[in-house]
Amino acid sequence: MEAMVASQPVIKIAAICGSLRKASFNRGLIRSAIELTKESVKGMEIEYIDISPLPMLNTDLEVDGTYPPVVEAFRQKILQADSYLFACPEYNYSVTGPLKNAIDWASRPPNVWADKAAAIVSAAGGSGGARAQYHLRQIGVYLDLHFVNKPEYFLNAFQPPAKFDSDGNLIDEESKEKLKAVLLALRAFTLRLQGIC
Numbered sequence: 001m002e003a004m005v006a007s008q009p010v011i012k013i014a015a016i017c018g019s020l021r022k023a024s025f026n027r028g029l030i031r032s033a034i035e036l037t038k039e040s041v042k043g044m045e046i047e048y049i050d051i052s053p054l055p056m057l058n059t060d061l062e063v064d065g066t067y068p069p070v071v072e073a074f075r076q077k078i079l080q081a082d083s084y085l086f087a088c089p090e091y092n093y094s095v096t097g098p099l100k101n102a103i104d105w106a107s108r109p110p111n112v113w114a115d116k117a118a119a120i121v122s123a124a125g126g127s128g129g130a131r132a133q134y135h136l137r138q139i140g141v142y143l144d145l146h147f148v149n150k151p152e153y154f155l156n157a158f159q160p161p162a163k164f165d166s167d168g169n170l171i172d173e174e175s176k177e178k179l180k181a182v183l184l185a186l187r188a189f190t191l192r193l194q195g196i197c
């Protein structure tokens with residue numbers, strides 16, 4: 001944390017998207033969250049962390065406790081963040097392979113996720129990603145992540161009216177308002193966990 005907003009610190013949030021697709025709706029949620037922090041939601045900075053360069057986890061790539069440079073750079077970003085925003089698509093009722101891969105790399109010793117707050121948002125089909133989110137929460141138990149419980153954010157991306165444009169940008173105002181509530185809850189919980197308020 002660096003700057004202060006009305007005597008409270010500005011928290012650093014690392015945002016991770018489980019989809020590698022260019023026009024990913026979930027990535028669109030992160031872009032929208034970043035826009036919100038530049039407009040109406042103050043007291044936080046969100047950095048999008050690209051997980052696409054990470055190799056598939058293979059512990060043979062670890063040499064004397066060190067990691068490939070791209071993995072080490074990712075781990076540093078995770079370590080330096082105050083909390084996390086997961087944009088969590090649902091593949092076959094669970095988290096996506098790319099997201100699990102990124103989570104696993106940052107869990108290698110020392111586990112750099114530990115004792116941090118996190119929030120989850122999803123855009124998916126029918127349940128809006130609920131099943132994937134609950135799997136992610138279960139994974140978080142072992143990582144020692146602390147998830148914001150409410151509000152939950154499940155967005156059915158395919159139900160009319162359109163929620164996203166063809167580039168994956170969130171265009172639905174109601175969904176933006178709900179996203180704002182998630183960000184405010186994440187900020188409050190992060191500060192509480194850090195003993196700041």
Ligand SMILES: Cc1cc2nc3c(=O)[nH]c(=O)nc-3n(C[C@H](O)[C@H](O)[C@H](O)COP(=O)(O)O)c2cc1C
Nearest residue numbers: 019021024025026027089090091092093124125126
């Ligand atoms: C391999 C695969 C499995 C999927 N399984 C589910 C699923 O279990 N539940 C669901 O709601 N959507 C499922 N979908 C649809 C995704 O929710 C949809 O493609 C969504 O747009 C993915 O997120 P993205 O736009 O961020 O890439 C699946 C898509 C793929 C490619």
